Amino acid sequence: MYVAQVETAATVEHQPVEDPPSMKFAWTIENFSRLNTKKHYSDTFVVSGYKWRVLIFPKGNNVDHLSMYLDVADSATLPYGWSRYAQFSLAIVNQIHNKYSIRKDTQHQFNARESDWGFTSFMALSDLYDPSRGYLVNDTVVVEAEVAVRKIMDYWAYDSKKETGFVGLKNQGATCYMNSLLQTLYYIPYFRKDARKGVLFIDFPPVLQLQLKRFEYDFMRDTMVKINDRYEFPLQLDLDRENGKYLSPDADRSVRNLYTLHSVLVHSGGVHGGHYYAFIRPTLSDQWFKFDDERVTKEDIKRALEEQYGGEEELPQTNPGFNNTPFKFTKYSNAYMLVYIRESDKDNIICNVDEKDIAEHLRIRLKKVQEEKADRKRYKAQAHLFTMIRVARDEDLMEQIGRDIYFDLVDHEKVRSFRIQKQTPFNLFKEEVAKEFGIPVQLQRFWIWAKRQNHTYRPNRPLTHEEEAQSVGQLREVTNKAHSAELKLFLEVELGDLRPIPPPDKTKEDILLFFKLYDPEKEELRYVGRLFVKSTGKPIEILSKLNQMAGFAPDEEIELYEEIKFEPTVMCEHIDKKTSFRLCQIEDGDIICFQKLTPLESETEFRYPDVPSFLEYVHNRQMVHFRSLDKPKEDDFSLELSKLHTYDDVVERVARHIGLDDPSKIRLTAHNCYSQQPKPQSIRYRSLEHLSDMLVHYNQSSDILYYEVLDIPLPELQGLKTLKVVFHHATKDEVVIHNIRLPKQSTVGDVINELKTKVELSHPNAELRLLEVFYHKIYKIFPLNEKIENINDQYWTLRAEEIPEEEKNIGPHDRLIHVYHFTKDSAQNQMQAQNFGEPFFMVVHETETLADVKLRIQKKLQVADEEFSKWKFAFMSLGRPEYLQDSDVVFTRFQRKDVYGAWEQYLGLEHSDNAPKRAYAVNQNRHTYEKPVKIYN
Structure with a gap:
């Protein structure tokens, strides 16, 4: 390692007298790539009598960048309250082209809490370790630091008058703006004269609304507060008093500004919640009314005025003979807005409101609302005189099956309905149908719908001539065993050469069947028509007709299935084509689904090769909206799944969608339908069998699941306990949150040992302890041998700290x-x-x-x-x-x-x-x- 200390003399003469010159320090680090410590310090160097050193994190301080700081070398031995101020720059020298060196400047007041300062993301590690960039040459890095220590102004002992001849103003809590403005004005001598500040009004409005300042911001507590102090307001307000002191000189003083109180608006409660109501005199009479949402009551003037002044109230003494101090309590119901009306404008303001005073668009809207209300009232009053008849036709079946519905035949809520008087003969109703659908009365035959024991709804039988001779009301009572207010019918119309023809006579041997066609390639089910068959006949006898209905070749091989029921489970059985309809228990209104015969070798080509598998899919399919647990308000993606999918099926589909190789790293959380939030506990690995179990919350179904991607498989994670531990550093004023993950049978001692590998201790032999903190109180010090399995970090804070030597x-x-x-x-x-x-x-x-x-x-x-x-x-x-x-x-x-x-x-x-x-x-x-x-x- 090479160290050079150089004084930049060129800047010395330009420095202020009290500030020493800056010093430059060069640090050559050899074998840089072999540094295996998290932190690496330079040798100590001295600037202006203070000891400094450079601190680097060769692999980054929890980032993918080189981290570099200037550190006070002897901070641990300095006296209490020390501080120093320095301007400095740190640089990584480019050893090929010096102009590309990376240099960053900053300044900082160093103290015991912040003894190092610098840059966590100084430069990308990828750039540093790239030999072609010139920062790492022959495995050597050159670091430069230039430090200038500036004089610290001791404001506690500083005497402004002694030092400058001028006196400052004390900051009394966010008064710096006022202080600076006052100093500016003070040193402009011409401004030394009385100032006048206020508001004068040119005129006042006929309706005066006064907002009382009941809510304001408390700077000391950094929160909004409600002012419940007593404020008395008059029944009459004279704004001309004291020779009109509120009016400007050019105001019109011919108007008498005498106001009478009209309304008192009240807030009851505190700043975080409460209730609003009003005391109003609609005609300015002596009678006050309290308007409290839908309830209006008469009130006296004391209740409307005096009790809304606010302030405190004394409770009456229960023992007058004793010298008890009366108990006072704050009144939280008080006026926050007052409405006054000027006496001279009273007749204009409190006037009659005619229809012409209402805007035209409102009159039209209100008239429409009233007409609709009258229609609903009349409809309800006459409901007992009418019957609702819903008529389903082949066209409805054709339109709905395969689009809106797949099971049964029709959704009766979507077919044409007729509101007919109960006394109307049914034959007259048929004439109404003829007008609506263009089908002559003689060509109409109506069938009664019936609900079966398996909860399906099918046409049961045609109406008899005797029944059609009755009135609509009589027919409903005879045919409707469920006593429903509606009468549901199926209109049978036979087509011959594209024109309606009279329906054929029906004998006891004739059975009306409905047919659906399934296409496994398109995964499509549609209605293709109906046929009458003989109960003694066999399905094989109608295959050619079915092929014709489907548009197949006459000799196409097809498979037949009977759609029996769909709730709570789908029941769709194969039909033996050589067994009679009677032996197959086929009756009027039954549904037969058919499809082309699928060879065994081709079944794998289709997701749902036959009718039963397709109906099972339709019945159980579920569109699930997946949200990331980190963003529980936003849909991330949606998948179409089956309610019968297992836990493994669901996580496999999620993993495939997000491109994750290991589905066991997916953890799911169910949705709370009441809070619209994720449930507090996630779904344990394979704890729920099917998707339907994951989507149920207290008998309510949801279509939302939350997911998260774990760093280890969920089965392995469930064998571990994760604790959120808040570590408080012994000397630095910082809090570090660590998630400690250990086997459930581990002890608190294991947690502390694991934590020691993650945190920075004040000295190598420091001992740690784990505390339980709740509402800012310490409730427990965990013994080292306590098992962690039952420790809860959801409601209590787990705080780790060094045990002080004392x-x-x-x-x-x-x-x-x-x-x-x-x-x-x-x-x-x-x-x-x-x-x-x-x-x-x-x-x-x-x-x-x-x-x-x-x-x-x-x-x-x-x-x-x-x-x-x-x-x-x-x-x-x-x-x-x-x-x-x-x-x-x-x-x-x-x-x-x-x-x-x-x-x-x-x-x-x-x-x-x-x-x-x-x-x-x-x-x-x-x-x-x-x-x-x-x-x-």
């Missing part, structure tokens, strides 16, 4: 206590202690006073003197503070008990929680300080 050597006259941050939440009138921030342990000695403990706490937390002087210290027991004085002995306050379980007693640090906040744990609604966070998996 806790390892606790003497008989020492005590280990809990120390927590807390604040009193004055919002919503709640004065109980609210914990926040990071809790910790502390050793207190027998004779140690609070003053002594405070010094150690300030040093541990590195809090500035000005801020720390505002903190209060209290002994907390069950949430009640007992404030301590500097002379109090802390040791005597705490009982000698197992401190690890004594979280109800602690030393409380009361101060404002002004730090930026982040979620402390998955399901905690408290917050903690926003320290630098790194997440490693």
Whole structure:
């Protein structure tokens, strides 16, 4: 290694007197590619009396770039509160063409928390290790650092008047803008005269709406708050008072600006929620009305005005003879907006509203709504006088089967319906049908639909002449065993030479059958027609007719199947063509599906080679929308699957779609239909048999699944336990989150040993411990031999930290206590202690006073003197503070008990929680300080 230290004299004479010159440091690193340490430090070099060194990460600091920093070499031995300011540049020298050297500049205030500073992604490792680029030559890298240490202004001891002759203004909380403006105005002497600022009005409107400032932003707590203070408002408001002080000189003063209160709008609740209602005098009479959504009530003036002023209210004393302090409570119902109407315009404002005052488009819309409402009312009132008749035809079957439906024959909701009076003779209804469809009455024959025991719905029998002679109402009552308000019919029309002909006479031997054709190549099912057959006949006798209906050759070999039912499972059986229809139990309304005979050697060419397999597919197919678990609101892709697909089938299809070789690395999570979020627990490997099981949530079906790609197979992962451990560095103010994955039978000691390989310790022999933190309190220190299988990191935070040396050597006259941050939440009138921030342990000695403990706490937390002087210290027991004085002995306050379980007693640090906040744990609604966070998996 070669080190050169050079002073750039050319810049010395141009430096300010108080700033020393910059120094340049060159570091030659040989055998660079053989460096096997994560970090690599240069030799120490001195600039302006301070020791520095360059720190590099040869393989990158968790990135694919070279990481390089400037480090304070002796930071561990410097006194408390040290800091230094430096401007510096770091460079990787191009040893072929110096002009291509990579150099980056920055500046930083170095201190105990940030003792190194630089660039995590200085340059890509691919560029560095490319020999042709000139940065790595003969396995040697040359690093240059130029450092200039600047003088730190000590603002605590700085005297502006002594140094400059001028006096500054103290920043009193975001007052820097005002301070700078006041200084500017002060040093323009001409401006030294009284200033007048305000608002004058040229005129006032006839309707005056005053918004009371009930909601505002609290800069101290960084949140919106509601102001519940008392504000009294008058029934009459005179804006001409005091000689019209609110009016501009050129205002029209002939108008009398006397206003009367018309409405009081009220908000009841807090800043995060509540309820709105209004007190209104519609005609400005003495009677007030409360409009609370759909409820309107009469109210007196006290309720409308005085009770809406806000402020506090005293509860009546129950024991007047005793000297009890009256209890006050804040009223959360108060006025937030007032509406006044000018007296001189009262008659114009409170006027009658005629139809002409309503916009034309609104009149048309309201009239239409009223007509529709009247029609619905009339329809409902006359419903008992009418019957709805739904008529299905061959055209409906042809249109729906294979498109909207596959099972049964028709969706009756989509066929033509007729609303007919019940007293209408059925023959007159047939005339109505003739007008609608153009089919003469004598050519119509209607069939009654019937629901079978297997829940299918088929034409059952034709209407008799006696039934057709009845009224529509009588016919519905006779034929409708389910007492439905509707009458469903099938209209049979026979076609001869493309013209309707009278339907043939039907005997008891005749059976009406419906036929569907299946094409395995196109995966298509369609309706092709119907036929009458003899019950004693055989299917083989109608094969030529079926071939004709399908457009096949007369001698085409076809297979026949009877569609029996589809709920809850599909039942479709092969028909023996040489067995009579009667023996096959075929009856009126049955459905026969047929297809070309598929040779055995050709069956593998089709996904669904026969009718039963196709109907099974249709019945169970399911379009599933898959979403990445990282983006649960967005559909990633969709797959058509079968409800009967096994767990292995589903993950294999997902893996194939995303191009993953190993399906066992897919982990699925079901959808919660109520929260519209992923379920908290993922689906265990092969724990659910079919896709249908994955999509059911409390008897509700979903079509959404979430997926994630694991780095190891799921069966292997399920044998492991993954814990999210938050590591707090002993000296650096940062939090690092690690996911520790170990076998379920591992112990806490194994977790700590694994964590030691991932984190940076303050010294090699440092010992770690694992804590359970909940709502900013420490509830448990895990024993090293405790099994991790039952440890839950979903609701509790698992915090790992180094054990301080003072806790390892606790003497008989020492005590280990809990120390927590807390604040009193004055919002919503709640004065109980609210914990926040990071809790910790502390050793207190027998004779140690609070003053002594405070010094150690300030040093541990590195809090500035000005801020720390505002903190209060209290002994907390069950949430009640007992404030301590500097002379109090802390040791005597705490009982000698197992401190690890004594979280109800602690030393409380009361101060404002002004730090930026982040979620402390998955399901905690408290917050903690926003320290630098790194997440490693």
